[in-house]
Amino acid sequence: MTTRRFVVQPRGLAPLRVTLLVPLLSVLAALLVGALFLALTGNSPWSVYSKMVDTAFGSSRGVSETLISATPLILTGVAAAVAFKMLVWNIGGEGQLLFGAISAAGVGIWLGDGTPAALAMPAVILAGAAGGAVWASFAAVPRVYLGTNEIITTLMLNFIALNLMNYLVLGSFSPWRDPESTQFPQGRPIPEGARIPEFFNRLDYGIFVAVGVAILAWVLIVRTRWGFEVRVVGDSAEAARYSGIKVPRKILGVFLFSGAAAGLAGSLLVAGILGKMDPRSLDLGLGFTGIIVAALARLNPLAVIPVAVLMGALNNAGPALQSIGVPSATVRMLQGAILVFAVAGEFFIANRVVRPEKLVATTPATGDAAA
Amino acid sequence: MTLRSESPALDLRGISKAFYGVKANDDVDFELRQGEVHALLGENGAGKSTLCSIIAGLYRPDTGTMHVYGEPAHFRSPKDAFAAGIGMVYQHFRLVNNLTVAENMVLGNADLRMRYSDVDIERQTHEIGNRYGLPVDPQARIWQLSVGEQQRVEILKQLQRNARILILDEPTAVLTPQESDQLFRTVRQMADEGRAVILVSHKLHEIKQVSDRVTVLRHGRRVGEPVATADATPRELAAMMVGHDLVLPTRDPNEHLGDVVLSIQDLRVRNDRGLEAVRGVSLDVRRGEIVGIAGVAGNGQRELAYAIAGLRRPVAGTIALDGVDITGTSVTSRIARGIGYVPQNRLGMGLAPGLTTEENLGLKAYRKPPFSRGPFLVPKTFKDVGAQLIDEYDIRGVRPGLPIRLLSGGNLQKALIAREVTQQHSVLVARSPTRGLDVGATGAVRNLLLRERDGGVGVLLISEDLDELLALSDRLLVLFEGRIVGELTSDEADPARLGLLMAGHVEETA
Numbered sequence: 098m099t100t101r102r103f104v105v106q107p108r109g110l111a112p113l114r115v116t117l118l119v120p121l122l123s124v125l126a127a128l129l130v131g132a133l134f135l136a137l138t139g140n141s142p143w144s145v146y147s148k149m150v151d152t153a154f155g156s157s158r159g160v161s162e163t164l165i166s167a168t169p170l171i172l173t174g175v176a177a178a179v180a181f182k183m184l185v186w187n188i189g190g191e192g193q194l195l196f197g198a199i200s201a202a203g204v205g206i207w208l209g210d211g212t213p214a215a216l217a218m219p220a221v222i223l224a225g226a227a228g229g230a231v232w233a234s235f236a237a238v239p240r241v242y243l244g245t246n247e248i249i250t251t252l253m254l255n256f257i258a259l260n261l262m263n264y265l266v267l268g269s270f271s272p273w274r275d276p277e278s279t280q281f282p283q284g285r286p287i288p289e290g291a292r293i294p295e296f297f298n299r300l301d302y303g304i305f306v307a308v309g310v311a312i313l314a315w316v317l318i319v320r321t322r323w324g325f326e327v328r329v330v331g332d333s334a335e336a337a338r339y340s341g342i343k344v345p346r347k348i349l350g351v352f353l354f355s356g357a358a359a360g361l362a363g364s365l366l367v368a369g370i371l372g373k374m375d376p377r378s379l380d381l382g383l384g385f386t387g388i389i390v391a392a393l394a395r396l397n398p399l400a401v402i403p404v405a406v407l408m409g410a411l412n413n414a415g416p417a418l419q420s421i422g423v424p425s426a427t428v429r430m431l432q433g434a435i436l437v438f439a440v441a442g443e444f445f446i447a448n449r450v451v452r453p454e455k456l457v458a459t460t461p462a463t464g465d466a467a468a
Numbered sequence: 469m470t471l472r473s474e475s476p477a478l479d480l481r482g483i484s485k486a487f488y489g490v491k492a493n494d495d496v497d498f499e500l501r502q503g504e505v506h507a508l509l510g511e512n513g514a515g516k517s518t519l520c521s522i523i524a525g526l527y528r529p530d531t532g533t534m535h536v537y538g539e540p541a542h543f544r545s546p547k548d549a550f551a552a553g554i555g556m557v558y559q560h561f562r563l564v565n566n567l568t569v570a571e572n573m574v575l576g577n578a579d580l581r582m583r584y585s586d587v588d589i590e591r592q593t594h595e596i597g598n599r600y601g602l603p604v605d606p607q608a609r610i611w612q613l614s615v616g617e618q619q620r621v622e623i624l625k626q627l628q629r630n631a632r633i634l635i636l637d638e639p640t641a642v643l644t645p646q647e648s649d650q651l652f653r654t655v656r657q658m659a660d661e662g663r664a665v666i667l668v669s670h671k672l673h674e675i676k677q678v679s680d681r682v683t684v685l686r687h688g689r690r691v692g693e694p695v696a697t698a699d700a701t702p703r704e705l706a707a708m709m710v711g712h713d714l715v716l717p718t719r720d721p722n723e724h725l726g727d728v729v730l731s732i733q734d735l736r737v738r739n740d741r742g743l744e745a746v747r748g749v750s751l752d753v754r755r756g757e758i759v760g761i762a763g764v765a766g767n768g769q770r771e772l773a774y775a776i777a778g779l780r781r782p783v784a785g786t787i788a789l790d791g792v793d794i795t796g797t798s799v800t801s802r803i804a805r806g807i808g809y810v811p812q813n814r815l816g817m818g819l820a821p822g823l824t825t826e827e828n829l830g831l832k833a834y835r836k837p838p839f840s841r842g843p844f845l846v847p848k849t850f851k852d853v854g855a856q857l858i859d860e861y862d863i864r865g866v867r868p869g870l871p872i873r874l875l876s877g878g879n880l881q882k883a884l885i886a887r888e889v890t891q892q893h894s895v896l897v898a899r900s901p902t903r904g905l906d907v908g909a910t911g912a913v914r915n916l917l918l919r920e921r922d923g924g925v926g927v928l929l930i931s932e933d934l935d936e937l938l939a940l941s942d943r944l945l946v947l948f949e950g951r952i953v954g955e956l957t958s959d960e961a962d963p964a965r966l967g968l969l970m971a972g973h974v975e976e977t978a
Contacts, residue, residue: 110870320847322840329831332822338779339809339817340831341800 106449116446120393123442124407127434134430135423145423152417153410161298165370167409169194171307172362173387174394174401175314176229180355182318182396183331185348189236189251190359191384192258193229197360199262199273200228201367202374205287206272217291221368222306222361229360230353232258237352241345247352259380266376273374284373293369303365310358314398317354327351359384386412389432393439395446408432475538477502477633477664478523483532485518492518493529494688500633502537505655505665507679507697509672509709511906512877515688516668520635523666524556525549536633555631557622559638563610569593569621570606573628596627600654615642615765623654634658635666640674644764645934645967652678670709671935672702684708710907717914718939719758719958722921726755727790729926730776730807730895735785737771744783745771747950753895753926758917760941761930764970768950769899769930770812776897776928777809778802789895803832808888808925812899814877818884821873825866826854829887861886862912878909885916889925896920899930914940934963948972 108115132142153163173190180187187193204224208217236250265273267282275285293301318324330337330347337344362383371378390408394400415428478500485493493515500506510516521527523534525543534541536552543549546556563572570590584592590606597603602620610618619639626634636655640648655665655678669675675682676697682705684691691708730753739745746768753759763769774780776787778799786795789805797805811817819828830850833839838849858866861882865875872883881901888896898917902910917940921927931937937944944961946954946969954969 110867110874320845321843322834322845323843325827325834325845328823328827329820332820333816335813335817336820336831338799339777339811341778341798341803 103450103452106451108447108449111446116395119442119446120395120404120439123393123438124435126438127431130434130438131427131431135427140423144421145418145427148417148421149411149414149428152414158298159413161300163406163410163413164297164300164304165409166412167406168304168307168369169362169366169383170386170390170405170408170412171304171311171402172358172365173384174390174405175311175387175398176355176358176362176384177388177391178394178396178398178401179314179318179358180351181391183327183348183351185240185352185355186248187233187236187251187352187355188248188388189233189254189356189384190362190387191382192251192255193232193356193359194363194384195255195258195262195379196232197225197229197363198367198374198379199258199265199363200231200360201225201364202273202284202287205291205367206285208288208291210288210290212288212290214290217288218293218368221287221291222293222364225364225367226357226361229363230357232360233352233356237349237356240352241349255384262374262379263376266374275373284371284375286373287367291368292372293365299370301369303369306361306365308402310361311398311402314354314358318398323347323350359387362387381412386432389436389439392436395443475535476500477537479535479538480519480523481533483519483522483529483534485522485527485529487518491688493522496532496685496688496690498683498690499694500664500666501681502664503659503662504680505659505667505678506694507675507682508666508668508685509670509675509682509705510685511670511709512904513687513906514685514709516685517637518688519685520556520637520666520668523549523633524554524635550629550631553630553632554635555626555629555633556635557619557626557637557639559641561618561622563618563621565611566609568607568609569604569613569624572610572621573606573625577629592628593624596624600624600627600657601650602654616644616647619643619651627658631663633664633666635668637668638670639667640669640671641932642765644971645963646971648674672705675705676702686711706907716907716911716939717918719918719921719942722757722942724756724922724924726924728752729755729790730928731788731791732776733786733788735772735775735787736783737768737775737780738783739768739771745950746775746782748785749947749950749952750785751945751952753928755894755924755926756921757942758921758927758929758940760937760944761928761947762934762937762944762966762970763932763947765932767947769932769947771950772947773809773811773897773899773930776895777807777811800835803891806891806893806895808891808893808896810881810884810888810896810898810901812903814880814884815873819872819880822871824854824869825858825863825872825875825883826850828872828883829854829857832887832891857883857886857890861916878905878912881905881909881913882916885913889916889920893925895926895928897928897930900932901929902936903931903933910936934966937961937966938963946970 135142135145153159173194176190177187201221201224205217205221208220232254235254236247239245239250240247265271266284273284275283293303295301318327326342327347329340329342330344334344366379367374386408390401390404394404411428411432415425418425418427476499478498480496480498483493483496484491496519498519508516508519518527522529525546525548541552564575570586570593573593574589593606602624604617604620604624619642639651643651655667659665667679679697681694682697682700683694684705686709732749732751735746735749736744737746749772751759761769771780775782778797782795786793788794789807794802794805815821820831827850830839830853834845838846840846863879863883863886865879872880901917902913905913917927917929929937929940938961942958944956945952946966948970949972953972956965
């Protein structure tokens with residue numbers, strides 16, 4: 098006879114405290130693994146972590162820099178969360194962000210200095226969203242109408258966007274390149290009027306746009322007819338067709354919304370902190386980090402906001418580690434570990450792991466026999 | 469292993485098996501004698517399949533002992549069970565569609581493949597098939613065979629491996645009455661040769677027809693001692709199975725036959741493979757009647773239902789609702805015009821599994837007030853209407869935020885039908901609406917359909933369950949290979965006639 102020490106039992110519906118606790122524990126577990134790694138490489142985990150906390154949150158400047166780092170991650174996080182929730186595997190947030198930046202900078206440069214700020218700023222910002230949507234459409238349209246695999250196409254489009262950006266500034270004398278940058282090629286600054294004003298150290302109002310989009314995404318999905326249809330499609334395309342929902346259109350809509358959110362991240366960078374399309378400052382994997390953000394936020398657009406701040410804090414703290422002799426890549430390692438634990442944590446949200454004697458008879462709900 | 473002739477083929481004592489804290493088998497004893505056909509009777513969820521899977525080595529019991537021909541057995545995998553001479557024919561066949569019958573016979577049995585050539589295998593297959601009245605072409609590929617023939621292959625597979633204990637899990641679910649009769653003759657023959665057969669079923673007449681003894685399971689436990697089939701009436705067996713006397717609702721003659729509400733002319737519809745599956749069907753459904761469509765699965769039922777619901781555009785023919793041609797209209801428009809549809813695939817098509825019960829109840833009405841206002845949903849309506857329907861249709865197990873997939877089959881079906889019948893509608897298409905439901909839920913669903921009929925709705929009941937069709941239909945049409953091959957009034961219909969028509973024997977009518 099076999100007696101098992103632990104038994105796995107699906108939960109059905111996880112209580113709120115579990116859905117909150119598990120991601121927190123995932124982060125904690127990742128930090129523990131990171132600590133082990135740091136200790137093995139001869140560093141003091143305590144001093145590294147305290148340095149990180151201090152850099153990210155220890156001063157008003159630290160906080161503002163953390164929020165600056167968080168802004169694009171909110172948007173790429175929303176982009177991934179919305180798409181993944183509908184089983185649209187858009188892992189092209191990176192490319193959509195970059196093409197959004199290219200579009201935003203292009204519109205800014207084309208408008209020039211003469212355009213009033215009230216026109217130029219929204220134009221630049223929206224150009225990024227439009228650019229992201231266009232870039233996403235290159236994967237979305239074939240997916241919807243030909244059934245291509247969007248994981249492959251979005252991933253490949255990332256490289257195309259990256260090389261396009263590099264070419265425009267580093268490899269050619271395009272309008273995107275600053276003609277005055279002789280030493281090392283740089284992006285041409287967009288007009289001052291199109292820049293988003295700062296209000297807290299270097300932090301600009303773009304963060305409100307990002308937070309607004311996260312809230313908008315939540316409202317759209319949870320509170321609108323469109324969002325209801327999208328949720329039905331994401332849950333079961335067959336049920337959607339059965340109830341008269343036009344499935345291809347919904348998938349296309351979600352895909353483009355996702356691309357627009359990522360593209361917006363690009364334009365907020367260009368119109369905000371960067372002021373130009375700067376390849377070195379944009380090629381940071383923000384689109385990929387957005388996937389981690391979405392996973393840890395359990396694909397909830399509102400939860401994306403705090404998670405993006407956490408990831409932004411890590412990004413912000415990275416370079417400061419070098420001053421104590423630890424490579425800034427430590428941060429990347431931690432982010433990777435967090436993703437692994439967050440995904441693994443899903444198992445504990447979906448299931449209980451208990452001693453056999455503590456099993457409870459829950460679902461499937463009974464009641465047929467007595468009807 | 470020494471074969472002791474006096475010991476039972478199988479002797480299970482105190483078998484318990486729990487899944488996620490729910491006891492699927494609870495202290496079950498089961499004895500199978502050599503040379504007997506032993507029926508395992510019980511409702512869905514009574515634990516029949518779990519018990520069989522334990523015998524077949526698929527699951528290991530939590531507690532209990534098992535002896536095979538007197539020897540203690542501890543199966544770690546189906547392979548062990550197979551080595552002990554136990555073979556199981558599952559409800560869902562374990563065959564490779566692209567291989568031939570002969571190739572499937574040796575699949576997973578490297579030994580046979582080494583010893584015999586393909587020709588030998590084919591010859592053997594042929595011989596065994598003929599000996600047991602299960603003829604099948606050894607060179608045919610599985611996908612070319614009918615479901616009944618595929619089942620024969622599964623049985624032949626076990627016979628070729630010389631299984632001495634054979635488990636048949638609801639074998640007649642996919643067969644016509646005539647095919648079932650042939651199967652039972654084969655089963656009898658196998659038992660007479662000294663093999664032992666376990667027949668899993670919830671159909672009483674089959675059990676009466678073929679088995680020697682019956683063990684009844686209810687809620688995972690054995691009910692009483694095994695009884696000799698000859699000593700038990702179907703009514704007694706039914707009472708043992710359900711725990712109390714229960715009579716399923718049947719129709720009264722309909723009195724309020726109205727005008728034709730759904731009229732289909734020369735309909736032709738293709739299946740997923742692009743072949744014509746509905747080949748010229750014409751039928752009328754009047755208000756206040758239930759028209760049953762009988763037929764073995766795969767004769768065009770799905771495509772017919774899809775075409776009426778607007779999910780598939782017909783190649784030719786017309787569909788009219790209240791005299792208005794709706795052949796080219798969209799699904800949404802048909803929902804709005806009043807065609808309700810209860811699909812066979814409840815969870816996944818009729819219901820979105822991950823959404824809540826309330827959301828699923830609003831799945832067809834969400835486009836209009838009061839469920840939505842402009843582009844926005846009105847959560848309060850979902851909640852209020854949901855609560856009302858949950859109460860009215862006795863949908864149990866619902867909790868706030870709980871995905872509907874966690875409800876039991878009967879409650880899923882009640883929710884689905886509740887939604888369909890509370891839309892403005894004049895036609896209801898229902899496919900196998902009580903399939904997989906236990907007796908209580910079946911009764912509830914049947915009552916809902918009869919209430920619809922009496923309320924003046926035209927009901928098209930497409931089903932493979934003859935009992936259900938005979939109990940509910942005012943008229944019966946038989947669908948065979950995409951055509952209507954017979955029409956019977958409720959008075960003329962009996963299982964034998966229906967069975968012949970379902971098998972394609974067209975009646976010569978004067």
